[in-house]
Amino acid sequence: MKTMVLSQYNTPLEIHDREIPRVDSGEVLLKVKACGICQTDLKIIRGVIPPPIVTLPHVLGHEVVGEVVAVGDLVSEVQPGEVGVVYSYVTCHDCNLCLAGRENLCIHLERIGFEREGGFTEYLKIPAYNFCAFSKDLAVEKMAILADAIGTPYRAITGLAKVRPGQNVLIVGAGGLGIHAVQIAKLCGANVTVVDLDPNARDLAKIYGADETLDP
Ligand SMILES: [Zn+2]
Ligand SMILES: [Zn+2]
Missing domain, CATH: 3.40.50.720 (NAD(P)-binding Rossmann-like Domain)
Structure with a gap:
């Protein structure tokens, strides 16, 4: 698959050929249909958001819409063929803040496109919890910025x-x-x-x- 990679700050993204990821038991594999470009992505390219948040080489993109093409063994709530938007906050679901419904403050937080690689790629694997299906009648470019x-x-x-x-x-x-x-x-x-x-x-x-x- 083709993936756009930021190898050095303030340089153009490079097209790399990579293996399509394999899903783990609780994950889904998306074929990316659209990915927004956020002002924050431009900050990442300029090096304004350094490690431990963004580590090079990095794949940008946290406003992702994709179609499910594979699901892990333990995934029952998401089906192949569904199209949906990615909730980019990957959390532990177990710390006091997650349990209080404030998972945006999770002490183990990793965000897709920041600590994790993002959607400027053909295929992206994410936890099934982070996939939110929507009607195929909706425009993927508009839905990408929803989250x-x-x-x-x-x-x-x-x-x-x-x-x-x-x-x-x-x-x-x-x-x-x-x-x-x-x-x-x-x-x-x-x-x-x-x-x-x-x-x-x-x-x-x-x-x-x-x-x-x-x-x-
Ligand atoms: Zn953003
Ligand atoms: Zn947590």
């Missing part, structure tokens, strides 16, 4: 801030996450103000529903 650029502001706005109709929400920075934060806050009925240095980002925020944009 990161949409899921992150969704939890912040609906889960933590619990935004209600008529409330005022300030979005600082309308980048990849912020532009979705604008739309989610509007769907919650909020009055949304966006602050961004970039006039193009402010224009885009207006198009996607911001009530007011400000140049700081």
Whole structure:
């Protein structure tokens, strides 16, 4: 299979030929259908996220959609042929934080595309727990960013801030996450103000529903 590898910081990714991974008992093998490019990937290329988080050579990509092509012996909840998005946080399910439902803070956390190799490859094996199937009618390119650029502001706005109709929400920075934060806050009925240095980002925020944009 072909895999895009970052061998040195600030250099182009290289195409390497590799063996297709073999699944362990609790894993599924995905044929990658789409993988988002996050601003964080560009930081990794620049060397801003060094070991022990990212170790070279590295395979980027934490916004992955794939089709299941093989499952391990102990996997019953995921079937070959299903298409789904990858939840990139691989956790222990056993520490106090995991057991409290805060597995994003797991003390043994490894993230696909960071501590683990990511989705800039033709085939990727992941724990079955980290696969979330969706309807094949949905566009894989759009679904790829669901778990990161949409899921992150969704939890912040609906889960933590619990935004209600008529409330005022300030979005600082309308980048990849912020532009979705604008739309989610509007769907919650909020009055949304966006602050961004970039006039193009402010224009885009207006198009996607911001009530007011400000140049700081
Ligand atoms: Zn990201
Ligand atoms: Zn844990």
